[in-house]
Amino acid sequence: MSRNWPNVDEIFSTVDEFLANITGGLDERGRYDALCARYLLDVGRRELGRGAELDAQELQALEAFTGESGTLDQLYETLAQSIRTGAYDTQWQEVSDLIFDHVVNNVGVSRPDQLEARHRRDVLVPNNKVG
Amino acid sequence: MRDLSECDVEAERVRDRLFAAVRRRYGARTSIENLQSATLGGSNRTVLFDLRETSTVRRLVLRQETYVLEESPFLAPHPQFRLLQIAHRARIPVPEPIFELDDDDGLGRGYVVACIVGETLPKRLINDPNFATARNRFAAQCGEILARLHALDVAPAEFLAQVPDSVDPIAAQTGRYDSYGETHPAIELGLRWLHLHRAESSKTCLLHGDFRNGNLIVDYSGIMAVLDWECAHLGDPMEDIGWLCTRSWRFGNPARPVGGMGSKDEFAAAYHANGGVQIDWEVVRWWEVFGLVRWAVLNVMQAHGHVSGQRRAIPFAACGRNTCVIEYDLLMTLRGEYD
Numbered sequence: 001m002s003r004n005w006p007n008v009d010e011i012f013s014t015v016d017e018f019l020a021n022i023t024g025g026l027d028e029r030g031r032y033d034a035l036c037a038r039y040l041l042d043v044g045r046r047e048l049g050r051g052a053e054l055d056a057q058e059l060q061a062l063e064a065f066t067g068e069s070g071t072l073d074q075l076y077e078t079l080a081q082s083i084r085t086g087a088y089d090t091q092w093q094e095v096s097d098l099i100f101d102h103v104v105n106n107v108g109v110s111r112p113d114q115l116e117a118r119h120r121r122d123v124l125v126p127n128n129k130v131g
Numbered sequence: 132m133r134d135l136s137e138c139d140v141e142a143e144r145v146r147d148r149l150f151a152a153v154r155r156r157y158g159a160r161t162s163i164e165n166l167q168s169a170t171l172g173g174s175n176r177t178v179l180f181d182l183r184e185t186s187t188v189r190r191l192v193l194r195q196e197t198y199v200l201e202e203s204p205f206l207a208p209h210p211q212f213r214l215l216q217i218a219h220r221a222r223i224p225v226p227e228p229i230f231e232l233d234d235d236d237g238l239g240r241g242y243v244v245a246c247i248v249g250e251t252l253p254k255r256l257i258n259d260p261n262f263a264t265a266r267n268r269f270a271a272q273c274g275e276i277l278a279r280l281h282a283l284d285v286a287p288a289e290f291l292a293q294v295p296d297s298v299d300p301i302a303a304q305t306g307r308y309d310s311y312g313e314t315h316p317a318i319e320l321g322l323r324w325l326h327l328h329r330a331e332s333s334k335t336c337l338l339h340g341d342f343r344n345g346n347l348i349v350d351y352s353g354i355m356a357v358l359d360w361e362c363a364h365l366g367d368p369m370e371d372i373g374w375l376c377t378r379s380w381r382f383g384n385p386a387r388p389v390g391g392m393g394s395k396d397e398f399a400a401a402y403h404a405n406g407g408v409q410i411d412w413e414v415v416r417w418w419e420v421f422g423l424v425r426w427a428v429l430n431v432m433q434a435h436g437h438v439s440g441q442r443r444a445i446p447f448a449a450c451g452r453n454t455c456v457i458e459y460d461l462l463m464t465l466r467g468e469y470d
Contacts, residue, residue, distance in 0.1 A: 029168075032446065033444075033445045033446065036445040036446045036448070036449040037445050039452075040445070040448060040449055043452050073314070076316055077314050079316055079319075080314050080315070080319040083316065083319045083320055083323050084322070084323065086323070089323075089327070095320070096320060096462065096465065096466070099316045099320055099462065100462050102317070103317050103455055103459050103462055104459065106455035106458070107455050107458075107459045110452040110453065110456065111453070111455075111456050114459065115459070116463075
């Protein structure tokens with residue numbers, strides 16, 4: 001499928017251009033909706049670009065930290081339950097670091113401009129800012 | 132704003148029923164004109180209109196409840212209206228409450244208040260040179276208003292005692308977060324930190340619950356009115372102060388902790404000068420962390436509303452992907468890298 005034109009990047013760009021072009025003619029609410037839509041497109045583009053790689057890194061880190069195996073969702077669910085019961089109270093720094101990396105990855109996909117410079121990685125798609 | 136004449140059948144229905152509601156209360160010679168629908172809103176639809184009586188015209192605002200799910204964190208319109216009456220009687224700057232909707236109106240639950248002209252958009256308030264005077268007064272005015280609110284007798288607001296946030300703020304957030312069924316380890320870590328470092332409450336007051344830049348109508352001279360009372364509850368006065376100073380409400384101006392416009396010293400001076408209790412800034416910091424957890428949970432709620440189909444809207448979808456930014460602020464705060 002990726003050999004067909006427009007490829008997925010081109011599809012995102014095309015829809016983004018369309019939204020940018022119609023925004024000027026919209027009322028205030030419509031303009032805000034269009035801005036949010038463009039922001040979500042950027043999130044989608046970045047997630048398609050880096051999401052699988054970041055998920056694989058996080059899965060590896062979670063398995064190493066918890067000593068368990070499973071899907072990313074299962075391991076995060078288990079981790080969250082363990083935090084709630086206090087199982088990681090004595091490993092606060094370690095669990096905090098693990099979750100911080102996860103959050104930095106998420107912000108890198110959703111709003112890379114919101115990261116401090118030392119936490120930024122390659123930003124493939126600059127985002128349309130909302131708010 | 133947009134002209135209701137451009138809207139859909141629902142807008143026509145609202146217009147017709149609002150016209151009837153006004154006539155029932157003010158007589159057959161009254162009319163309504165210049166209807167406008169305001170943008171967005173977490174839990175209410177807002178419609179502005181002119182009420183024309185024989186020789187007078189008043190600009191009013193209809194607030195209709197739109198989010199009625201069981202896990203909604205928002206007060207129903209009836210207690211909101213009662214709170215507006217309490218605050219208005221105490222001369223706290225709020226839109227004057229005019230009337231409450233009833234079953235005969237056919238408009239659901241809601242109320243009508245006076246319209247107050249001014250700006251609420253935070254970034255405009257922070258950046259527009261026209262608001263320089265208002266910015267300079269902002270922290271002190273917030274201190275004065277909150278001191279007066281926190282000094283009110285709690286008895287007339289006892290109907291808030293069973294609101295989950297009045298009973299146990301951490302449990303209230305945990306319950307809502309659980310109800311959305313989405314795992315966020317960072318929120319879980321924040322909730323655990325709050326639990327382990329729980330602050331002692333010094334006093335129980337009537338709290339606005341959402342007192343921040345964005346919920347205040349401001350003109351060039353300063354704050355004109357406090358809006359959005361749907362999160363009011365009873366609790367520690369430091370909670371309102373912590374929420375006001377929560378990093379998210381500084382809107383990119385973190386060096387100005389009071390709404391991105393003022394300092395904590397300016398706030399404290401006015402708060403104490405108007406009878407406010409001694410501020411414990413360590414406790415306020417706990418409430419700032421609480422505020423970040425709460426704001427993250429509210430964004431999860433917005434995404435849940437969208438994904439579940441209960442109230443689909445593109446901005447709510449965007450809120451879901453904004454949650455991680457709040458989590459980043461939360462973890463940076465817990466790591467001591469953000470104040």
